[in-house]
Amino acid sequence: MNIQFKKGALELCVLALLNKQDRYGYELVQKISDQIAISEGSVYPLLRRLKKEEYFTTYLQESQEGPSRKYYRLTVKGRDHLIELMEEWNHFSDSVNYILKEGVSDE
Amino acid sequence: MNKDQFLKKLDQSLNRLSDDERKDILADFQEHFDLAKEDDKTEEEIAQSLGAPSQIGKELLATHYLEKAETTSSTGNFLRAVWAVIGLGFFNLVIVLGPFIALVSLIVAGWITGGAFVISPFLFLINVVLYPSSFLYFDLFFTITLTGIGLFIVIGMVYATNIVTKGFMRYLNFNVRVVKGGMK
Numbered sequence: 001m002n003i004q005f006k007k008g009a010l011e012l013c014v015l016a017l018l019n020k021q022d023r024y025g026y027e028l029v030q031k032i033s034d035q036i037a038i039s040e041g042s043v044y045p046l047l048r049r050l051k052k053e054e055y056f057t058t059y060l061q062e063s064q065e066g067p068s069r070k071y072y073r074l075t076v077k078g079r080d081h082l083i084e085l086m087e088e089w090n091h092f093s094d095s096v097n098y099i100l101k102e103g104v105s106d107e
Numbered sequence: 108m109n110k111d112q113f114l115k116k117l118d119q120s121l122n123r124l125s126d127d128e129r130k131d132i133l134a135d136f137q138e139h140f141d142l143a144k145e146d147d148k149t150e151e152e153i154a155q156s157l158g159a160p161s162q163i164g165k166e167l168l169a170t171h172y173l174e175k176a177e178t179t180s181s182t183g184n185f186l187r188a189v190w191a192v193i194g195l196g197f198f199n200l201v202i203v204l205g206p207f208i209a210l211v212s213l214i215v216a217g218w219i220t221g222g223a224f225v226i227s228p229f230l231f232l233i234n235v236v237l238y239p240s241s242f243l244y245f246d247l248f249f250t251i252t253l254t255g256i257g258l259f260i261v262i263g264m265v266y267a268t269n270i271v272t273k274g275f276m277r278y279l280n281f282n283v284r285v286v287k288g289g290m291k
């Protein structure tokens with residue numbers, strides 16, 4: 001997939017993954033890279049930017065095994081942004097699908 | 108590249124950031140390495156899938172400068188933000204630098220025109236002192252009129268410069284959000 005597309009989609013994925021539960025950075029990176037080929041390191045700058053825009057807050061939590069983890073929690077502002085982005089995305093992908101159907105399907 | 112090399116390279120590319128912010132960023136990657144190791148990955152594999160530390164650094168710097176330019180708008184901050192966004196990749200060189208040069212030329216041209224109109228009576232006076240025989244009432248009043256027009260242009264340019272700067276900042280933000288940045 002085209003890189004320009006992917007970066008915008010990455011923001012949507014991160015917000016969507018945090019919608020139902022708080023997650024830590026590594027978990028987010030894994031969830032995304034399981035599905036999409038990304039440079040995993042680029043998720044962290046994105047997380048910092050979205051935090052600065054107050055779409056989520058962070059807190060540290062100890063875990064039984066291993067070091068403490070930084071968890072990300074979606075804010076109300078973040079959830080509103082998610083809904084907005086999701087609508088844009090749906091509208092966009094519907095349009096592309098429609099054109100694909102017209103263009104590729106047999107008459 | 109192992110963990111220490113990765114973190115060191117990243118740290119070097121972030122030397123413009125404050126110590127606190129740098130430590131915070133490095134802690135994120137430290138945590139990533141620790142957790143990935145528990146998944147039985149080697150340091151080399153982890154570093155490989157993270158991507159180039161210099162590119163990650165560039166992206167963090169671009170965000171940093173944009174934020175700085177938004178909170179304290181000075182010409183220096185603005186230029187650093189433009190430069191950092193251009194540095195993200197070749198694509199940005201074209202779509203950021205092109206419009207930037209065009210807009211800056213327009214604004215500079217506007218200021219020079221306004222400035223020249225405003226000072227035109229002085230130029231007229233200098234001319235009269237040097238060549239008294241060339242004095243014409245028409246020139247005198249015409250240059251005074253130009254001063255009036257020039258003042259309006261200058262006032263307009265103050266607003267225009269402001270609007271263009273803000274608009275361009277929004278364009279830069281859009282770039283960081285949508286375009287490129289360590290994608291495979």
